[in-house]
Amino acid sequence: GAGVSQSPSNKVTEKGKDVELRCDPISGHTALYWYRQRLGQGLEFLIYFQGNSAPDKSGLPSDRFSAERTGESVSTLTIQRTQQEDSAVYLCASSLRFGHIYGYTFGSGTRLTVV
Amino acid sequence: AQTVTQSQPEMSVQEAETVTLSCTYDTSENNYYLFWYKQPPSRQMILVIRQEAYKQQNATENRFSVNFQKAAKSFSLKISDSQLGDTAMYFCALRETSGSRLTFGEGTQLTVNP
Numbered sequence: 001g002a003g004v005s006q007s008p009s010n011k012v013t014e015k016g017k018d019v020e021l022r023c024d025p026i027s028g029h030t031a032l033y034w035y036r037q038r039l040g041q042g043l044e045f046l047i048y049f050q051g052n053s054a055p056d057k058s059g060l061p062s063d064r065f066s067a068e069r070t071g072e073s074v075s076t077l078t079i080q081r082t083q084q085e086d087s088a089v090y091l092c093a094s095s096l097r098f099g100h101i102y103g104y105t106f107g108s109g110t111r112l113t114v115v
Numbered sequence: 116a117q118t119v120t121q122s123q124p125e126m127s128v129q130e131a132e133t134v135t136l137s138c139t140y141d142t143s144e145n146n147y148y149l150f151w152y153k154q155p156p157s158r159q160m161i162l163v164i165r166q167e168a169y170k171q172q173n174a175t176e177n178r179f180s181v182n183f184q185k186a187a188k189s190f191s192l193k194i195s196d197s198q199l200g201d202t203a204m205y206f207c208a209l210r211e212t213s214g215s216r217l218t219f220g221e222g223t224q225l226t227v228n229p
Binding site: 035048059093 | 148216219
C-alpha cells in the first residue's frame with residue numbers, strides 16, 4: 001500500500017483480556033518497529049524486525065508482550081492479560097533496510113484503552 | 116546507551132515569528148543520524164528534517180533548519196515564519212549507524228498563535 005496501515009485505529013478492552021494489534025508495512029520495507037506512546041510522553045521502543053534476522057526484543061516491557069512478523073509482511077503485537085498501565089497509543093513504523101538513510105514511515109497508531 | 120532529551124515540554128509562538136526547539140543527546144558512537152519529527156493530532160509521525168553526524172553543514176528544509184553542535188551533542192530545530200499548521204508535538208530522535216534502535220525524546224508541544 002501507499003503507507004503503513006495499522007488496525008484497529010482504536011481498541012477498548014477489559015483488564016485481563018488479550019489484544020492483538022496489526023501493522024501492514026509498506027511493500028518492500030524490510031525493517032519494522034513497534035513503539036508505545038503513553039499520553040503526553042515520547043515514543044518508547046518495543047521491538048524491531050529486520051528481514052529474516054532475529055528481532056531485537058529488548059524494549060518489550062514484560063513477558064505479556066510479544067510480536068510476530070513473517071518475512072517482510074504483516075506484523076502483529078499481542079498483549080496478554082492487559083493491565084490499565086498498557087493504555088497507550090501503539091505506533092508502527094517501517095523502512096527500507098537503512099531507514100536512517102532512506103527514512104521511516106509511521107502509521108497512525110492504535111489507541112488502546114484498558115478499562 | 117543512547118538517550119535523547121528535550122527540556123521544553125511546551126512552547127508557543129506568534130504566527131510569522133521564529134521559534135527554536137531544543138534537543139540534547141548522548142551516544143558513544145561517532146556515526147549517527149538525528150531527526151526531528153512532527154506529530155499532529157492525527158498521531159502520524161511526519162519527518163521534518165534529518166542530519167547526518169558526519170556532515171558539518173546544518174540541514175535546512177524550507178522554513179525548518181537545525182543548529183547541530185556535535186561536540187556539545189546539541190541538535191536544535193528552528194522554525195521560521197511560523198504557521199498555524201505548525202502546531203503539533205515535535206520529537207527529536209537519534210539513530211546510531213551501528214545499531215537498530217531509533218530513540219526519541221519526550222517531545223515539545225508547539226502552539227502557534229494567530
